[in-house]
Amino acid sequence: MEKFIDNLKEKLKEKGYKLTPQRRAVLEVIITNEGEHLSTEEIYDIVKKNCPDIGLATVYRTIQLLDKLDIISTLYLDDGCNRYEFNIQNGEHHHHHLICESCSKVIEVKIDLLEKLEEEIQVNYGFEILDHKVQFYGKCENCK
Ligand SMILES: [Zn+2]
Ligand SMILES: [Zn+2]
Ligand SMILES: [Zn+2]
Known part of the structure; x- marks a missing residue:
């Protein structure tokens, strides 16, 4: 600390x-x-x-x-x-977030499969990606 x-x-x-x-x-x-x-x-x-x-x-x-x-x-x-x-x-890469629309709970996701998407974007749009933020909205285990 x-x-x-x-x-x-x-x-x-x-x-x-x-x-x-x-x-x-x-x-x-x-x-x-x-x-x-x-x-x-x-x-x-x-x-x-x-x-x-x-x-x-x-x-x-x-x-x-x-x-x-x-x-x-x-x-x-x-x-x-x-x-x-x-x-x-x-x-370390930022984690992604799952956001429950019912109870507003935020769950962290460590899986990152976006390298391929980033690559495609860099090639097709000539855009240099420095970072990304991903949030998924839906219902958590308790709320669904
Ligand atoms: Zn919930
Ligand atoms: Zn977080
Ligand atoms: Zn990521």
Whole structure:
């Protein structure tokens, strides 16, 4: 955790931002809840426990900043309630997401069979693909 935070501190500094205690608290919640895909309100509820003075607006702005700096990534869900997760920095491919339209559960998928599709796109459209994000919508095991 400390190593993560130190790296991120550097990253923020490079861009001219400070890792304030509040920013750090928000970041720690996102890192320790990896795989949970928390919403702004959920992050706020957890941060508040250790940081009772923090406001929802501060949490919101911190999330926007971390997203802009690519430290976290956003999952845009149809219910308008965005969810966030930490961007693992070790070059590992992002996982894909299954989103249940009934209970809003987000399930991570590690299978990636998109290399072929990327290849075809690069050849046929002359487009250099740097990354992709995939979300599947449907019903989870419990809801179907
Ligand atoms: Zn469901
Ligand atoms: Zn995820
Ligand atoms: Zn993929």
